[in-house]
Amino acid sequence: MSVEARILWVLTLKELRDAWNNRWFLLYTGAFCVLALGMSWLSLAGAAGSGFAGLGRTAASLVHLVVLIVPLMGLTLGAASLAGERERGSLILLLAQPVSRVEVVLGKFLGLAAAVLSSLLLGFGLALLVMAGGGGLRTAGAAGQDPLAGFLAFLGLAALVALVSVSLGLCISTLTSRSAVAGGVSLFAWLLLVLLGDLGLMGTSLVMRLDARHLLWSALVNPLQEFKVAAILALRGGLEVLGPAGLYATRTYGEGLMPLLVSLLVLWILVPLGISIWSLERRGAQ
Amino acid sequence: MTPIESFVGPRVSEQDFAAHRMHFLLPTLLLAGTAVLLxxxxxxxxxRMELHAPQYPDGLEVxxxxxxxxxxxxxxxxxxxxIGMRPLAEAAELERSLSIAAVAVVALLVAGAVFIHTKWAAFLALPAACFxxxxxxxxxxxxxxxGTNLxxxxxxxxxxDPFVPPVLGQGTVGQFYTIASPAVGxxxxxxSSLLILIGLYFHRRAYKPLVDQGLPVLLVLACLLPLAALSPPAAADDLRIGPADGEGALEAAIxxxxxxxxxxxxxxxxRGPFVLDRPVQLVAEHGAVLDGGGSGTVVSIEASDVRIAGFIVRRSGSSLDDENSGIAIEKPRARIENNVLEDVLFGIYLRHADDSVLSGNSIRGKELDLARxxxxxxxxxxxxxxxxxxxxEGSRDVVLWYSERLTVxxxxxxxxxxxxxxxxxDGARIEDxxxxxxxxxxxxMYSRRLRLIGNVISGNHGPSGYGVGxxxxxxxxxxANRFVGNRVGIFLDNTPREIDSTFLxxxxxxxxxxxxxxxxxxxxxxxxFGNSFVDNLEQVSISGGGGDSEANLWRRNHWSDYAGFDAEGDGTGDLPHHLDRLFESLGDRRPELRMFLHSPATSALDLASRAFPLVRPQPKLTDSLPAMRPSVPAIGALLGAGLAAAGSAEGHSGxxxxxxxxxxxxxxxxxxxxPLFRRRQATPGTGLPGTGSPGKTFAPSPNPGPRTSPSPKGTNPNPEQLMASKSTTARRPLISVRALSKHYGKHMxxxxxxxxxxxxxxxxxxxANGAGKTTALRALLGVVPYDGEVTVDGADSWRQGKVAxxxxGFVPQExxxxxDxxxxxTLEYFCRLRGARWRGVGRRAAGLDHLDDLLASVGLCDHKNKRVGELSGGLRQRLALATALLDDPPILxxxxxTANLDSQARGELLALLQTVKAQGKTLVFSSHRPEEILGLAARVIHLEAGRIVADGExxxxxxxxxxxxxxxxxxxDLQxxxxxxxxSGFEPRQLGEHLVVTVAxxxxxxxxxxxMSSEIKLDDFDLFAATSSAPGLVSPTRPQVTS
Structure with missing residues (x-):
């Protein structure tokens, strides 16, 4: 099926515009920016006493933020998009235009991704400005690598998480017919990824005494864990902080670990997106 | 004079002795005392020899x-x-067996010298002096x-290896070091030796005048030897060489x-290697380079008191076995100052080089794997x-072993x-x-009384990653150290070790x-005491968990996660600080759970443990006097300069x-x-009606008429031609539907x-509703999957939907x-979505003109600045028509x-559609209104329950x-x-007070x-579409009647 960049661009802009008219999205963006600003400011304020403020420390707290907010943003936005259009009947009007179903899915994905990414950029950009204004790096502890490069890598990984969550949300959206159902499923998926999965795995690990290899790979099924591990690797250059599983990962995969994690995240983007395309190709507007 | 007289010398007269009693008594007393002391x-x-080794902290003594x-x-x-050494008892057996008698004899000889007034007295005393x-x-x-016969x-x-401990001073035997010193005897x-020398001096002064000969030569020599040892060394020379002196000049100079x-x-x-086997100073000027050529050690120092300053020492060998070094020192008191060592395996290697000084050197190792x-x-x-x-920088370790009193x-x-x-x-100081x-x-490791003060220790992140272990x-x-950004700030293992020692x-x-x-x-x-714990991921970890929270003492530390308060404002928290997070406790016991660090699940666990004290772990420690504010150790001047230099680089990063x-x-x-940018671009600047529009009454060009290709471009015949062509039967099929069926679940x-x-x-x-009209249209559009074959101008509507x-153009019911x-x-969006292929020059301008034409033709000019939400149903439907006609598709x-429109709006829309039809477009529409059908359609396909029951005029x-x-x-009159x-041939059914008759x-x-033609009085009648989903002429609400 041919895909025209022009149509993707039109759909992307439309989706982006819709996102900025979506009060939930604005709420998420506002919350994300406020929290990112707050964290960097608190980090600076807390560090002012000790004389050591580090980008690494702030970014570490931003890991929490990304893990919590970004999937929520992407999943709910993605879930609301196609299911809502299907429910309102506007999907028929859209599909009745000379566009392919692949273009519709890709266009929506790109638009939503651009919207969520713009939130990320805004939040992290403001956080960086606050840190720069606070002189955070001038007294930063040595991190062994360029902290800014680490931060940008972190930002890239956060962007991947955004894409994963949008892709998942879109997948949920194409597989359901009603936006309420899609919203519910997306919230459950968020809960599963953020909380329940990890809690379950922690319990399993305690009971089954999983070794480092199995624990690592069980955890890495979760894209948020993939992000977290990759983000720690990017910010710190090592995974010692994650205990034996982290050491196992770095020693087993070495330099290939980051590409591996990024590939997994990309897979998490592509597979749901593929399912979305397959589903829309199969169902059409019905 | 007999030989005996000449041997014993002259006697002192009583007068002389009385006149100079001390003069003659003093040597006698000194020599006699010496004999007694011996x-x-x-x-x-x-x-005495002491042997020290780690396993003998108190040392061994013989x-x-x-x-x-x-x-x-x-x-x-x-x-x-x-190690193969014989028992000590086997050493010097002969000497030991004779020693007592020998000393006694020596003492007797000294005592005998008292009575000898000639030079022979010195010979008698000599064994004792040399003993x-x-x-x-x-x-x-x-x-x-x-030591050498193992x-x-x-x-x-x-x-x-074979060894020879020094008879006096410090030496080493394996991991022991030895301290040998004279004991009292x-x-x-x-x-005694000294007294003999003094005694002989006075002896000579007393008796020399009495004899003709002077002091024995040996005695003079004995006196001179120590003096010679104390005399200043010969004046040192300053040699100067340069490249002009040739390649071997430095070796020759050494x-x-x-x-x-x-x-x-x-x-x-x-080019080296160089061996310094005498106490010289090597001083470089103008960047002199000592180059090892990539093999062996560049400079070996095999003499004490050597100084090397200002050189660039480079390119040692790479053999770890041979410990190839930049500078290897094997004698004491070397001074290695302000050299740059680069591309060296080991930098500066000190073996048995006590009291040496390494200062201001810069050392960079070889670019090898860390282990190599x-x-x-x-x-x-x-x-x-x-x-x-x-x-x-970039080396392996800085190693300091088996050495005391170090200062770093x-x-x-x-x-x-x-x-x-x-x-x-032991006793090392590590400062700044x-x-x-x-x-x-x-x-x-394994040291005592070490002081680590005022250092900055940061970013140490290996698998162990201790700031200090x-x-x-x-x-x-x-x-007063700063531990920042390490994996572990301070790591303690069995420290303090001894029961009476501490760690602070x-x-x-x-x-x-x-x-x-x-x-x-x-x-x-x-x-x-008084440490500041600021934002460590885990402030204190006890490996394996457990431990006794009272085992160590924590006071006046600042904890950045302290949740208490300081009501008195004395800088000390009023509540003790407990470390009792559940996830930390789990992680201490099961380190693999640290995999979940930064997961919100861990915060959930900690919250749960606070909510339910049953699952709260025992505190790892309690600081009863937590400090409210952190304190930052001052940086020493030496270190401050280094930090300032580093700070500028980090400022650049800022x-x-x-x-x-x-x-x-x-x-x-x-x-x-x-999106705003795009929209602004789309907003017409001169697009108001009558201001530059080309004056078309309908936006798209007249229908292009018969086409031979899907391309929308083509020549446009005039309406008359079109109408004429419509009457022909040679027109090609544009839409073809074959065996089209569609099921929604079980419903057909x-x-x-x-x-x-x-x-x-x-x-x-x-x-009727549910007959399949909308489904058929959706199949034509290719927006729902179906069975069968639907082609639009030759393109499969599902598989080639985009082409089709x-x-x-499509106008939906709703x-x-x-x-917003x-x-x-809205038009702009659909326009771009459809590809906006406009004729003429300047896509934008032409597009906008076209939009204005379109708006005029559907009567939306007066509403074009409104939002869609503000439009009435009829206007929305016009807008939908406008979007459907945007790129002038041949089929609508x-x-x-008109389903949701009032009668006036319906009439207007139908008039509009008449115009479209007159333009020659192919119209396919669904309706259940005969007036629409009669007014608009040239052909009707009658659907009933998903099947075509009629197709014709x-x-x-x-x-x-x-x-x-x-x-x-x-x-x-009912019956x-x-x-x-x-x-009359009808089959009436009675439904309540009605009679229902199906009529053709x-x-x-x-x-x-x-x-009506009978006597029967009729109160009322109605005509409805037949109940078997047949179409009706009119569509009033059918009465709800229970039969």
């Missing part, structure tokens, strides 16, 4: 008397056995004999140099060494494995150093580490931060504004229908445009376009429809009316006429 020394120990040994002889013999020297020489011989079959013979013997000479090397690259690198500095059995102001001050060690590695180094980005900052350390103090960490800053302090659960008696932050915000804003929406629609046709899909839909979009914005599909199809005639006779209808579409009035 006899006393027989009973005292002559020599005391040597003239005839036997005392002390830890048995233990030493036991140790010696392992201590003889003793030491003999002892050294035996030490040599024992049994090769001994268990550890291969572990130790020897001191007495030395004193060979020719005398002790104390200074060789100044003025520039040049000098050597140590930047290795200090080995060298006491009292000073390391000051050196910079080390103001050094910078970066990007290595162990910033500092101490073992068996900067240990950054190593695998481990400093690892300190202390193992088996006693009485260590770690004060005081006034340190531990910030941003993974673990502020990590310790083994067995650690006791450690004291942590400006990069600002730029990056601004760029990110800008990108976000651009993304935000992107379409049951295999076939039809064709030719170019320019206007076709109505007619049927370029030929289709318009679902976005309410403007009219123009309309799904019940509208009038004939409509005429064939069946209807139900509902009659309500007067109450008494007569029923009988009348039955007799072309003769609906027959039944009514039959009743």
């Amino acid at each position: 006899v006393i020394s027989i009973f005292l120990p002559y020599w 005391l040597a008397y003239l005839d036997h040994l005392e002390g830890d002889v048995r233990e030493i013999d036991g140790l010696n056995h392992y 201590p020297a003889f003793f030491l020489i003999d002892l050294q011989y035996w030490l040599y004999n024992f 049994d090769p079959k001994a268990p550890l013979s291969s572990a130790i 020897l001191w007495i013997a030395f004193a 060979r020719s140099a005398q002790s104390g000479d200074t060789i100044t090397v003025d520039g040049g690259v000098w 690198r050597g140590d930047a500095i290795r200090v080995w059995y060298s006491h009292g060494v000073l390391l000051e102001g050196n910079a080390v 001050r103001g050094n910078r060690v970066r990007a290595g494995r162990y910033g500092l590695h101490f073992m068996y180094c 150093n900067r240990l950054i980005d190593n695998s481990v900052g400093a690892f300190l 202390l193992k088996d350390m006693d009485d260590a103090q770690v004060r 960490a005081e006034d340190n800053l531990l910030a941003g580490n993974d673990f502020g302090v990590a310790m083994m659960p067995s650690v006791r008696r450690a004291r942590f 400006s990069g931060l600002l730029a990056t932050g601004a760029a990110l915000v800008l990108m976000a804003l651009l993304l935000w504004l992107a 929406a379409l049951g295999g229908i076939d039809f064709e629609i030719r170019e320019g046709e206007s076709v109505a899909l007619w049927g 839909r370029r030929r289709l 318009v679902t445009f976005q309410a 979009f403007g009219v123009l914005e 599909l309309l799904d019940e376009p 509208p009038h004939s199809v409509l005429a064939a429809r069946r209807s139900e005639l509902w009659l309500r006779p007067a109450p008494g 007569p009316a029923r009988q009348l209808l039955q007799s 579409g072309d003769d609906k009035v027959a039944a009514l006429r039959a009743v």
Whole structure:
């Protein structure tokens, strides 16, 4: 099926515009920016006493933020998009235009991704400005690598998480017919990824005494864990902080670990997106 | 004079003796006293040797008397056995057996010298004067004999090379170091020697005048020797060489140099290796280079008191086995100053080089894997060494082993494995150093009384990643250091080790580490006072969990996660600080759970433990007096300079931060504004009606007429031609439907229908609700999957939907445009979505003109600045029509376009559609309104329950429809009316007070006429579409009647 960049661009802009008219999205963006600003400011304020403020420390707290907010943003936005259009009947009007179903899915994905990414950029950009204004790096502890490069890598990984969550949300959206159902499923998926999965795995690990290899790979099924591990690797250059599983990962995969994690995240983007395309190709507007 | 007289010399007269009593008595007393002292020394120990090793913290001691040994002889013999040394009792057996008698004889000889007034007195006293020297020489011989004649079959013979401990002073034997010193007996013997010399001096002064000869030559020599030793050395020379002196000039200069000479090397690259075997100074000027050529050690120092300053020392060999070094020092008191060592395996290697000084050197190791690198500095059995102001980068370790009284001050060690590695180094001071980005900052083992003060230790992140690790350390103090961004700030393992020793960490800053302090659960008696724990991921970790929270003392520390308060404002929290997080506790016990660090699940666990005290773990520690504010240790001046230099680089990064932050915000804003940008571009500037529009009455060009390709471009015949062409039968089929069926679950929406629609046709899909009209239209659009085959201008509507839909415009039954979009914005969106292929020049201008035409043609000009939400239903439907016509598609599909409109709007829309039809477009629309069908369609496809029941000219199809005639006779006429209808050939059914008769579409009035022409009184009647989903002529609400 041919895909025209022009149509993707039109759909992307439309989706982006819709996102900025979506009060939930604005709420998420506002919350994300406020929290990112707050964290960097608190980090600076807390560090002012000790004389050591580090980008690494702030970014570490931003890991929490990304893990919590970004999937929520992407999943709910993605879930609301196609299911809502299907429910309102506007999907028929859209599909009745000379566009392919692949273009519709890709266009929506790109638009939503651009919207969520713009939130990320805004939040992290403001956080960086606050840190720069606070002189955070001038007294930063040595991190062994360029902290800014680490931060940008972190930002890239956060962007991947955004894409994963949008892709998942879109997948949920194409597989359901009603936006309420899609919203519910997306919230459950968020809960599963953020909380329940990890809690379950922690319990399993305690009971089954999983070794480092199995624990690592069980955890890495979760894209948020993939992000977290990759983000720690990017910010710190090592995974010692994650205990034996982290050491196992770095020693087993070495330099290939980051590409591996990024590939997994990309897979998490592509597979749901593929399912979305397959589903829309199969169902059409019905 | 007899020989005896000449031997004993002249006698002193009584007058002389009386006149100069002390003059003659003094030598007598001195020599006699000497004899007595020598006899006393027989009973005292002559020599002491102490052996120190880690496993013998109190050392071993052996005391040597003239005839036997005392002390830890048995233990030493036991140790010696392992290395193949004979028992000490076997040493100097002959000497010991004779020594008592020998000393007695010597003492008697001295005593006898009292009575000899000639030079022979000196010869008698000489054995006694030389006795201590003889003793030491003999002892050294035996030490040599024992140390170099080891049994090769001994268990550890291969572990130790032959050795010769010094008879006096410090030496090493394996991991032992020895301290040999004179004991009381020897001191007495030395004193005796001195007294003999003094006595002989006075003896000569008293008796010389009495004899003709002077003092014996030997005595003079004996007196002169020590003086000669004390005399100043010969004046040192200053040699100067440069590249002009040729390649071997430096070696030659070294060979020719005398002790104390200074060789100044003025520039040049000098190929080594070099061996300095005499105490000289090598001083470089103008960047002189000592180049090892990539093999062996560049400079070997084999003499004490050598100084090397200002050189670039480079390219040692790469053999770890041979420990190839930049500078290897094997003698004491070397001074290595301000050299740059690069591309060296080991940097500066000190073996037995006590009291050496390494200062201001810069050392960079070879670019090898960490494990294959050597140590930047290795200090080995060298006491009292000073390391000051050196910079080390990219090496393996800085190793300091088996050396006491070390001072390590103001050094910078970066990007290595162990910033500092101490073992068996008592009494060391480590001050003002900067240990950054190593695998481990400093690892300190098996030492006592170490002081670590004022250092900056940060970014140490290896698998161990300790800022400072202390193992088996006693009485260590770690004060006023900054531990920032390490994996572990301070790690304690079995420290303090001894029961009566302690460990103190005081006034340190531990910030941003993974673990502020990590310790083994067995650690006791450690004291942590006044430290600041700021934002460590885990402030204190006890490996394996458990431990006794009271085992160590925590007071006045600042905890950044302290949740208490300070009501009194005295700087101390009013509540004690407990460390009792559940996830930390789990992680201490099961480290693999740290995999879930940063997961919100961990916070959930901690919240749960606070909510339910049952699952709250025992606190790891309690600080009863937590400080409210952190304290930051001051930085020493030496270190401050280093930090300032580093700060400028980080400041540069800060400006990069600002730029990056601004760029990110800008990108976000651009993304935000992107849709607005597009919309502004689409807003017409001169697009108002009558202001430049080309004056078309309908936006798209007249229908292009018969086309031979899907391309929308083509010639446009005039309407007359079109109308004429419509009447022809040669028009090609534009839409073809074959065996189209569609099921929604078990419900059949379409049951295999076939039809064709030719170019320019206007076709109505007619049927009741649920007949399949909308499904058929959706199949034509290719927006729902179906079975069968639907092609639009040759393109499969599902598989080639995009191509097919370029030929289709669609107006839905319910318009679902976005309410917050403007009219123009909506058109713009669909315009771009459809490809906006406009004719003419200037896409934008032409497009906007076209939009205005379009708006005018659908009557939306006055509403074009409104939002969709503000439009009435009719206007929305017009807007939908406008979007469908945007790129002038040849086919228009309309799904019940007037269903939601009032009669006026319906009429207007139909008029509009008439115009479209007149333009020659192919119209396919669904409807259940005959007036629409009759007014618009040239052909009707009649659907019933998903099947085509009729397909033809509208009038004939409509005429064939069946209807139900509902009659309500007067109450008494119901049965007569029923009988009348039955007799007239109808089959009336009674529903309440109604009689229902099914009538043919072309003769609906027959039944009514039959009743009206009789006597029967009719109160009312109605005509409905037949109940078997047949289409009806009109569509009033069917009465709800229960039969």
